Amino acid sequence: MSATIYDIAKEAGVSIATVSRVFNNNKNVSDKTRQKILSIAEVKGYHPRAFAQGLARRNTNIIMAIVPVISNYFFMEVLAGIQDKLSEYNYDLNIYNIKNNVDLLQQAEYVLRKGMGDGYLFISIHLGEIFWESLKRYDVPIILMDEYDSGFDSVSVDSIEGAYTATTYLIKHQNQRIAMLSALPQAKPTRDRVHGYKRAIEDAGYLVDEDLIVRGEDTNRDGFTEKAGHQAMMKLIQMNNPPDACFSASDIQAVGALKAMKDSNRYIPMISFDDIQISEYLGLSTMRQPMYEIGILAVEKLIKRINNPKAMISHTVFSPELIIRDSSELNVRHQIIE
Amino acid sequence: MSATIYDIAKEAGVSIATVSRVFNNNKNVSDKTRQKILSIAEVKGYHPRAFAQGLARRNTNIIMAIVPVISNYFFMEVLAGIQDKLSEYNYDLNIYNIKNNVDLLQQAEYVLRKGMGDGYLFISIHLGEIFWESLKRYDVPIILMDEYDSGFDSVSVDSIEGAYTATTYLIKHQNQRIAMLSALPQAKPTRDRVHGYKRAIEDAGYLVDEDLIVRGEDTNRDGFTEKAGHQAMMKLIQMNNPPDACFSASDIQAVGALKAMKDSNRYIPMISFDDIQISEYLGLSTMRQPMYEIGILAVEKLIKRINNPKAMISHTVFSPELIIRDSSELNVRHQIIE
DNA sequence: CTGAAAGCGCTTACAG
C-alpha cells in the first residue's frame, strides 16, 4: 500500500491531525504548512483512503445506484441526469449491478448491509411489495426510480396514462384492433402499461382481447429486449386475424418488432415507450419519458432524505409525452410504397 | 447506523472475534455458536461493514470498472462478460463513471488514490501516452480495455485490421471511392480505424482522399454518437462528388448515418464497427468485436495481476469478424426498390 | 473452539 497520513505528517514535521485538516479543507491551518503538506502529498500521490475516512466519519460519501445487470438503454440516460446533479454535491457515484438470474432481494440486502453508500438509488429494480417491505428495516435512504412502493420516495413516469394516450391515439386513427407487445409482468411499469392499454380500449367502447396482448420468449431484462419484441411481433403477424396497430411496452422491443415487420413485409402502425436516443433515428413514435429529469430529481430527493431522514415520503410522477414520428404513420408510408 | 459486531457478540454471549470468524467462514467455530450468531445476525440484518473490513484487511474486495460518462453501448456488453467472470471470484464490482468534460487523468487518479478497489478495469478510457505513464506510479493492478499502452496489461481488438478488412470488402465490391465516418482522434481505436482504412485504400492501388474522411460536430462520447454519424453522412451526401461507399467507425454512428441516407433518399453501402445488439435488428454490416469475451479475459488478467503483481505485462488483441448484413449490400436492395 | 488485544488509516472534539 502506498503513503499514509503518517508518512506525510512525518515528512512535513507536523501531526497527522494537521494533515487531516488540510484534506478536509479546515481553515485552521497556516498557509505555509498547508502548501508544504499539499506538495508532499502531490509528490507521493497521497489522498486519504476512502475506507479509513468512511470508518472514522461514519459515512461513505458515496451514492450507490443499484441497477439490473446489462442495464437497459433507459438507464444510461437516467444516469446522465444523476451524474450532472450529483456533481453539485460532494458525493461520489458508484454503480452496483444486480444480476438478474439470482435472488434480487438478497443482492439488494447485501449492498445495504455492507453499508456501501450513504444513500441508494434503485433504478428499474422490480421487486414485489413484500420485498420492498423487508428492505425498510435497514432504515437507510433509498429512492425508487421507475418503480413505486408507498414506503419509499420515488420518481417515475405515469405508465398507465402513457399507455392510455398511445393506445387512444392508435384507435382514433381509424384502427380498431390494437395489439400490445408486453413484457414480464413482475415489473410494475409493465403491468401499468398493460393496464393503461386495456383502459383505453374499453373507454373507446371495444372489448379487450387477451389474445392481442403478447410477449416474446426472451425473458432477459424483464422482456425489454429487441429479441422479445421481434418474437412477439412475429406472433401477431402470424395470427389468422392480425391486429391493425400495436402499442409496444418499450422502444427496444419496438426495434425488434420493426425487424419482424420488415422480415415478413407486413407493416402495422406502432407506438412504443421511452424515447431512448436511437428512437429519433429510427423514426419511432413513442411516449417520451423525461429520463434526464428523472435522474436529476431522484438525486435531489436522495440528498434531502439523507439530510432529513424523518421527512415525509414523497412520490413524483411524470406524464409521458407523445412523440409522433414515422412508425405510427404507416398508412401514409404504405401509400408511398404501394 | 445499525447493528455492529459488538451488538451481535453481546447478544450471542461471545467475543467479537468469534462473530468475525463466522462471517469469514473460519471453520474454527462450533456449529452451535455459528448457528446462533447467524440467526441473531439475520434478525438484526447484520453484515460486516465493507469499510471496516477493508481497513482491517487492507483490501477492499472490490473491482472498480472505470468508464466514460454515459457509457456507450459497447460498454454494456463488455460489462456482461465482466460480471459473469467476476461472479466466480469473491469480488464485488463497482462502476465509476468518469465525466467527459473534466480532466480525465485527474478523475482517474482520484479513484486510485482513494483506494476504491483492489483492481481497476479502464474501459474505453482514452488518455494520452504521457498520462498513462503518470498512472504507473500508483503501482496498482490496472487492465486497459479497448485501449493500449505498453505499461499495462490490456485487451482490445485489432482496429487496424478490422478497418482494413471492412474497407477492402467495400473496394472489392466494385466501389472505388470509399469514405470514412471518423470520430475524435484522441481515442486510440479511432486513430487505428482511420489507419486501417487508409492502408486498405493504398493497398488497393488508390490514393487516400482526406476529404473523404469526415466526422460530425457532436463531440460527445468521443464522437461515437448517432448525431455525429448523421452529421458526417450529411456532409458526404452533399459533396459534389459523393463517395460510392462508406466505412463507419462505430455502429452507433452508422445508425445516424442510416437516417441521413433515408432523409436524403441517397443510399450508399456501409460497413461499421462493433456489432452491438441493435445492429442485427437494423441490418448493419459490421466488424464484430467479441465484447463479452473481452470482459471475461480482462477479469482473468486482473485477478492474475492482483495475485501476482510482478508478472509480465501481457496484451491480448482480438481480430474482429466481418458480419455481412443489409447495409453493405445496397446494390441488391436498390434493384428491389427500383 | 474461543477470547484479549493490537492494529488498519483516518477524523474530531478537546486542550492549549
Added chain:
DNA sequence: CTGAAAGCGCTTACAG
C-alpha cells in the same frame, strides 16, 4: 494555528 488521544468497526495472529 497545532497536537495528543480516543474512537470508528472490523480482522488476525497469539495464547490458551
